[in-house]
Amino acid sequence: MTDPTTTVASSGAATSAPLLRVTGLHKSFNGVPALRGVDLDVRPGEVHGLLGANGSGKSTLIKVLAGFHDADSGTVSIHGRDLSSPFGPRGLREEGMGFVHQDLGLAPAGTVLEHMALDNVGHASGFRRVDWTAERTRVRELLDRFEVEVDVDATIDMLTPVQRAMVAVVRAVGGQERIAGGERRGQILVLDEPTVFLPRHEVGMLFALLDRLRAAGDAVLLVSHDLDEILQVTDRITVFRNGETAGTRHTQGSTRDDLVQLILGARDEHVAKGAAVVHDDRPPLLSARGLTGNRIVDLDLDLHAGEVVGITGLAGSGFEELPELLYGVRAPRAGTVVQEGQPVTDLRPAASMARGVILIPADRKGQGGVLGLTVMENMSLPFLTRRARGFRVDWKAIEAQAQEACDRLNVVPPRPEAQFGHLSGGNQQKALLGKWLDTAPRVMLLSEPTQGVDIGARREIFKLIRAAVAEGMSVLCATSDYEQLVEMADRVIVLDEGRIRTEIHGDDITKDALASAVYAEEAS
Incomplete structure (x- = not known):
């Protein structure tokens, strides 16, 4: 059940109607609930954090709003207008909602100007000539407004990581801008783990951009696993747990322990690593x-x-x-x-x-596992030669081994036949660790x-x-x-x-x- 906390006064949103309101949203996959009636509201002039364990429903909600999934039931309201799912391939972008995902969605060889123009006019059907002079003026004005200093003719691969992230943010906001009654309407920006690939010393530059969005009356929904980051930059925080809304809190006055209790349903128990028993009397491994x-x-x-x-x-x-x-x-x-x-x-x-000697790379989706294969097929890769006789593979033995590993490592769902790409990030990582740990x-x-x-x-x-x-x-x-x-x-x-x-x-x-x-x- 949603906590009835209202937004913080400092955000200027306490008396404002939400830009985005989600009520009772449900979504299931093959009969397994991913969202069990979640509620969420994001108000103008606030950065709203969304937290939750892997598999809690955060990604499913974002994919529903983006039009990738259709909700089973529930309502979504933007600017006070109720909208019905399915939202179509562009999701709620036409209603003023923009999305920036972890990989940013930028092509290295494309210029800043080309990316901005693509999002502004590229979705229109039929042949359309781009007025590059007007587009260049629009893009420069947009970047200047949000104080993002980049060359519009620079290719993405020439930019620093934080410049790429800031371009992605401005692109998402600028591509959805709408004017109503002569006034600019507030935009809703969804940021999904935007700082994962940023150097720590550059994160503050991105947060400064979020402050400028807040000052413009826009709303930001920031999805992150970094509790310190959420406590630093947000006004309010909503936590999902097991597909439900566990609660919403003011950021001011909240502590890390408060958030952990909401995320896990219990107080955090620090894992003591214990004293290392280092065998330095032997040759190094x-x-x-x-x-x-x-x-x-x-x-x-x-x-x-x-x-x-x-x-x-x-x-x-x-x-x-x-x-x-x-x-x-x-x-x-x-x-x-x-x-x-x-x-x-x-x-x-x-x-x-x-x-x-084994390596588990940072890019588990691109290098660590094969998203289109099942959990069992991913976990079997180091053992295929052991389980093969000629051209035949003992899949029953591999399935039993994968099932044991899923149960032992608490992989959710514990089904070897599940597609690896459908697992949450944490469960993918546990499966990869289990696969390699089984090789001793x-x-x-x-x-x-x-x-x-x-x-x-x-x-x-x-x-x-x-x-x-x-x-x-x-x-x-x-x-x-x-x-x-x-x-x-x-x-x-x-x-x-x-x-x-x-x-x-x-x-x-x-x-x-x-x-x-x-x-x-x-x-x-």
């Missing part, structure tokens, strides 16, 4: 000496059995590149890799897997392992990794998520321009200590 890549420069590193080593730094510092260098996805320019005292002469992914690896290389994963799934993933480490595995975790490192890492190496700046151990690993180490050079 994996070492690098003088390793050099595109960003990494002359790096020495030892990974011992029984420890989680975190690698972090600013974007471009090299921490993102290191797992791929150690795994063989990228060929090092110089240096050597040694495994348990033996030099590695064949540094390729297939050879690494054969030696018990010696070394696991992780790149942003909980990116876009809710707090409940994060806890389960941490437990899985710590349990494997306790059995003697070594883990390298490359991430910009400081909270993840505090909870999981035994030591953290901070990189600066490809070189080790400092190393932090044990109880000294805190968010403040990590931030200070990462930004020390920049601040000075």
